[in-house]
Amino acid sequence: MALTVAMAGLSSWVPSLHSLLRSVLPLDGKGVMQNHYEEVFRNVPNAQLQLSFAGTLMELFVDLMGPVFQVLSSRYGIRPVLVLGSLVSVLGLELAGFTTQIWHLYLTQGVLFGAGASLLYVAAMSVPAQWFNKRRGLGLSMVSSGAGVGGVVLPFLVTEMNKKLDSGWTYRILGFVCLAVNVITCLLIKEKYPQQPAAAQQNLREIFDFGILKDTNFLIWVISTMISVMGYFVPFFFLPSYATHLGLSNSDGTSLTAVMAACTCVGRIGIGYISDTIGRINALILGHIVASLAAFLIWVFADNFGVLMAFAVVFGLVCSSYFALMSPITATIVGIDRFPTGLSVLLLTNMIPVFGPTIASAIETRVSSEPYFSYKMFTGVTFMLGAIILIFLKLKMTKAVLSKI
Structure with a gap:
C-alpha cells in the first residue's frame, strides 16, 4: 500500500x-x-x-x-x-x-x-x-501534495x-x-481491485453514467466546487503582477508564488490529517472559510512585501484543500462503487473554473475601483460562497450542525 x-x-x-x-x-x-x-x-x-x-x-x-x-x-x-x-x-x-x-x-x-x-x-x-x-483523507492528501x-x-x-x-x-x-x-x-x-475481464464487455453507458448528477447531494457538491475553485486560481495568476504594481521586484513576485506553492504542499497533508479527525466536509468548509478571510482581511490591506507574504502563507495553507479532499469526499457522497464515475464527472465540471481568472479580469476592467481590488473580492466571495453551499450540503446529509462528516 x-x-x-x-x-x-x-x-x-x-x-x-x-x-x-x-x-x-x-x-x-x-x-x-x-x-x-x-x-x-x-x-x-x-x-x-x-x-x-x-x-x-x-x-x-x-x-x-x-x-x-x-x-x-x-x-x-x-x-x-x-x-x-x-x-x-x-x-x-x-x-x-x-x-x-x-x-x-x-x-x-x-x-x-x-x-x-x-x-x-x-x-x-x-x-x-x-x-x-x-485514513483515506490523509492518504489521498499525501498523494495530491506531489x-x-x-x-x-x-x-x-x-x-x-x-x-x-x-x-x-x-x-x-x-x-x-x-x-x-x-x-x-x-x-x-x-x-x-484489478479490473475483471468480464467488465470489459460493459457498454459505455454502464462504464460512465451522467445519471450520477441526479444524485442531489453530488450535484450540490459539484456546484460548490465549481464556484470555489474559480477563486483558487486568481492569486496564483495575479499576485506576482500585484507585487510589481506595488513597486516590488519580479523576484519578489516569484518568491511569493513559490512560498504559496510550498504552503499548498504542507496544507494538503495537514487538511487531510484534520479531515480524518473532524470529518472531510467539515475540514473543507473550514479551509474555504479561512481562504476567504485571508483574501478579505489580509490581501485587501496588503501594501508591502511582508503583508503579501503573510497572505501567501495563510492562503497557500488552505486554498488547495479541495484538491486534497475531492477524492475522499466524492467517495463519501456517491460510494466506492460509483466513485470512478463521480470523480470523472467532477473533473469534467472543473473545466468551468479554468475561466475564473478570465472572469475576474473582465470584472476588473469594468468596475471603478482601485487596481486589483476586484481580484481580492472575487477570491474571497467565491471561497465563502463555496463554503456556504457545503454547509447546506452537510445539513442536508446529516441534519445536524456539529456532526462529523
Whole structure:
C-alpha cells in the first residue's frame, strides 16, 4: 500500500507541470515563456492573447479527459492507461520544444500534454482511494501534495533553463523528467481491485453514467466546487503582477508564488490529517472559510512585501484543500462503487473554473475601483460562497450542525 501511495504521489507531481506552464503563460503576459514567445512572434497580431490561449486549452484538456480515463481503465485496466498518459504527455512536451508557430503550442502543450497529464492525474487520485478506509483523507492528501512539490521546484528550474538554454530545450528537458518519473510509476503502481475481464464487455453507458448528477447531494457538491475553485486560481495568476504594481521586484513576485506553492504542499497533508479527525466536509468548509478571510482581511490591506507574504502563507495553507479532499469526499457522497464515475464527472465540471481568472479580469476592467481590488473580492466571495453551499450540503446529509462528516 505504501509503495502504491508513493508512486501515485510521484505521478501526481507530473500534472503539476500543467499548472506551472499555465503560470508561465498567464493572462497578464508576465511569464518567462510568454515573454520569450512574444519576442519570437512579435510580428503576429494579438500574439499575447493567442499565446495565453495555449494555457487555457491545456487546462481544458486536463479536465476533459476524465471520462476517457474512465472508459479506457474499465476496459484495459489502470497500467495501460498510465503508459498511454505518459507517452502522450512526454510527446506533447518534446514537440513543444520545436514550436515555430503559435498553433503548434495549441496542439502540443495544449492538447497532447493536457490530455496525457489528465490521464496520469485521474489515475494518481483514483488508485489510492481503493487502499484506504479510516485514513483515506490523509492518504489521498499525501498523494495530491506531489503537485505542490512540483509547484515549488519547477518555476525556479524553468527560469534558470530559459536563461542558460532556451524555451525549446526547457520543454525537452521537462519531457525527459516526465518520462523518467512515469516509467517508475507505471512499473510500480498497483490496484487493490484489478479490473475483471468480464467488465470489459460493459457498454459505455454502464462504464460512465451522467445519471450520477441526479444524485442531489453530488450535484450540490459539484456546484460548490465549481464556484470555489474559480477563486483558487486568481492569486496564483495575479499576485506576482500585484507585487510589481506595488513597486516590488519580479523576484519578489516569484518568491511569493513559490512560498504559496510550498504552503499548498504542507496544507494538503495537514487538511487531510484534520479531515480524518473532524470529518472531510467539515475540514473543507473550514479551509474555504479561512481562504476567504485571508483574501478579505489580509490581501485587501496588503501594501508591502511582508503583508503579501503573510497572505501567501495563510492562503497557500488552505486554498488547495479541495484538491486534497475531492477524492475522499466524492467517495463519501456517491460510494466506492460509483466513485470512478463521480470523480470523472467532477473533473469534467472543473473545466468551468479554468475561466475564473478570465472572469475576474473582465470584472476588473469594468468596475471603478482601485487596481486589483476586484481580484481580492472575487477570491474571497467565491471561497465563502463555496463554503456556504457545503454547509447546506452537510445539513442536508446529516441534519445536524456539529456532526462529523
